[in-house]
Amino acid sequence: MAVRDGALLAIGDLHVEHPENREIVAGIEPESDADWLIVCGDVADRPEDVEWALGKLRDRFARVIWVPGNHELLAQRGDPPLLRGEQRYRHLVELCRGLGVITPEDPYPVWEGACGPVRVAPLFLLYDYSFGCNIAPTREEAMERAHAAGVVCIDEFLLDPAPYPSRQAWCEARVRETEARLAEVEPLLPAVLINHFPLIAEPTRVLRHPEFAQWCGTALTADWHRRFRATAVVYGHLHIPRTTWHDGVRFEEVSLGYPRERRRWPIARPELRRILPEPRRA
Ligand SMILES: [Fe+2]
Numbered sequence: 001m002a003v004r005d006g007a008l009l010a011i012g013d014l015h016v017e018h019p020e021n022r023e024i025v026a027g028i029e030p031e032s033d034a035d036w037l038i039v040c041g042d043v044a045d046r047p048e049d050v051e052w053a054l055g056k057l058r059d060r061f062a063r064v065i066w067v068p069g070n071h072e073l074l075a076q077r078g079d080p081p082l083l084r085g086e087q088r089y090r091h092l093v094e095l096c097r098g099l100g101v102i103t104p105e106d107p108y109p110v111w112e113g114a115c116g117p118v119r120v121a122p123l124f125l126l127y128d129y130s131f132g133c134n135i136a137p138t139r140e141e142a143m144e145r146a147h148a149a150g151v152v153c154i155d156e157f158l159l160d161p162a163p164y165p166s167r168q169a170w171c172e173a174r175v176r177e178t179e180a181r182l183a184e185v186e187p188l189l190p191a192v193l194i195n196h197f198p199l200i201a202e203p204t205r206v207l208r209h210p211e212f213a214q215w216c217g218t219a220l221t222a223d224w225h226r227r228f229r230a231t232a233v234v235y236g237h238l239h240i241p242r243t244t245w246h247d248g249v250r251f252e253e254v255s256l257g258y259p260r261e262r263r264r265w266p267i268a269r270p271e272l273r274r275i276l277p278e279p280r281r282a
């Protein structure tokens, strides 16, 4: 689809079970009918809330591209057993397809606006605890330190990796599959890589609780922004919205985050981040 005068915009971590966030999502509008929107995971914990939010956004944007966060995958009390792990993810993919929303399971679309063409690649990669080397030499020790500090991600209790034996094994399978897919696509096109978790560990170094880094990504993707010619990498999960540069590649953390976090931020900020055309570098 050729797109003129549109922008590729992004937001993540909508967490619409919070009424303030729901109100923000209800008010999100494109600047042009040609705008595409990346929704970078943690839309909501419950599929019906994910459907509400993505449906609203799909009505307004030319294209909506979604990747799952950890929150979409949390098993909720009373959920049927089929809504766990990989099956929960597949259920969400089908829900997105019903809405016309692009998922990591669909062909990667090509954005053809100003400064395009650029391949837009939504990824679902999870984490494998390898970023925990920021606090301890082994995974076991890093986990012990997290428990001792009282900083343990809710995923440890609610993110069922079935049918994989562990979240780490699920992550490894996703990384293998995704790497093969990315290696197959047209190598000359630059890419926007989208993943709920940062592809590199550096952004986790500013976490208030360094123990949390082990739930934030995998060292297996450390060179993907270079290998797959990323013009930008879009991620969320940290709830630390900002732009950073690594090896000359722009990394955009696009979280909306929780209302209590926004009250701590001293300045108002736009709700949607422009990914393309590339904003002027400050
Ligand atoms: Fe989040």
Ligand SMILES: [Fe+2]
Residues within 6 Å of the ligand: 042, 069, 070, 071, 196, 236, 237, 238
């Ligand atoms: Fe998250």
